[in-house]
Amino acid sequence: MTNKKVENKYADYALKLKIDCKNCSGLCCVSLYCTKTDGFPANKEAGIPCAHLGSDYGCSIHSKLGEKNYKGCIAYDCFGAGQRATQLCLISGTWKTNPKQAETIFQTFMIVFQLHQMLWYLVEAFELTSDNKLKTTIDELIQENEQIAELLPENDLKTDLSAYRLKVNTVLKQISSTISTNTSAGRHSDRMYLGKNFKKANLDGNDFSMSLMIAANFTGCSLKKTNFLGADIRDANVKDTDLSESIFLTQMQINSAIGNKNTRLPDNLSRPAAWF
Numbered sequence: 381m382t383n384k385k386v387e388n389k390y391a392d393y394a395l396k397l398k399i400d401c402k403n404c405s406g407l408c409c410v411s412l413y414c415t416k417t418d419g420f421p422a423n424k425e426a427g428i429p430c431a432h433l434g435s436d437y438g439c440s441i442h443s444k445l446g447e448k449n450y451k452g453c454i455a456y457d458c459f460g461a462g463q464r465a466t467q468l469c470l471i472s473g474t475w476k477t478n479p480k481q482a483e484t485i486f487q488t489f490m491i492v493f494q495l496h497q498m499l500w501y502l503v504e505a506f507e508l509t510s511d512n513k514l515k516t517t518i519d520e521l522i523q524e525n526e527q528i529a530e531l532l533p534e535n536d537l538k539t540d541l542s543a544y545r546l547k548v549n550t551v552l553k554q555i556s557s558t559i560s561t562n563t564s565a566g567r568h569s570d571r572m573y574l575g576k577n578f579k580k581a582n583l584d585g586n587d588f589s590m591s592l593m594i595a596a597n598f599t600g601c602s603l604k605k606t607n608f609l610g611a612d613i614r615d616a617n618v619k620d621t622d623l624s625e626s627i628f629l630t631q632m633q634i635n636s637a638i639g640n641k642n643t644r645l646p647d648n649l650s651r652p653a654a655w656f
């Protein structure tokens with residue numbers, strides 16, 4: 381990395397929050413409930429391995445996911461929770477080598493996923509704010525996040541993240557409100573922008589958090605400090621678009637959008653293979 385992320389004291393988290401499927405036991409392909417309508421190969425219950433999961437815990441049709449249009453598989457990103465949960469539980473085996481532990485392992489994965497997702501936003505929030513009081517609060521929340529994770533898997537059943545999530549959301553809202561000052565896109569109270577063509581608009585500083593923006597067209601828009609926290613941008617057109625200064629984007633959002641080799645991304649995100 382070459383620019384702004386290097387200055388962040390939490391820059392190391394970029395690696396920790398990146399998927400590392402080789403050190404995972406295919407947890408997403410087993411533990412999650414999947415449906416064909418969400419772009420997975422078949423409907424399947426949580427805890428049942430996908431029929432395409434190989435004996436090495438890898439996807440046996442990985443190179444064909446695009447051709448088969450399995451958008452759910454292509455988009456999924458666990459924020460690095462899969463490898464961490466696998467390693468945390470490895471002393472007692474994997475879900476396959478020790479089926480008695482499978483439920484505990486899946487539960488650990490679900491908790492770590494939520495912790496890592498919140499970490500992802502906290503790390504970016506730390507970078508975005510210059511308010512020292514807020515920075516201290518974020519420091520404390522990151523420490524608390526690590527302390528919760530350290531007690532897994534033993535504390536699985538006792539872990540209730542609702543109070544912690546509330547604190548994280550409060551900080552993210554505070555930061556969003558200081559950054560998102562533009563309403564040029566028109567504030568839709570229902571946050572519905574399905575298929576909207578933004579026509580090369582200047583959307584700098586707009587708050588699109590939690591908006592439904594499936595198949596929206598952002599080509600040629602200016603998107604500096606545009607807040608995409610939790611926005612659904614599946615099939616949104618971001619070809620030839622500069623997202624490098626947009627905020628609160630995740631890898632899963634990017635994987636689900638339609639970009640190309642000219643799309644610019646924030647430093648903490650990777651270009652999907654299909655965009656080259």
Ligand code: SF4
Binds near residue numbers: 400404408461462
């Ligand atoms: S859970 Fe994460 S690390 Fe594991 S296989 Fe799925 S995406 Fe990869």
Ligand code: SF4
Binds near residue numbers: 408409430431432
């Ligand atoms: S097709 Fe591959 S990536 Fe998709 S759920 Fe099955 S094993 Fe996982």
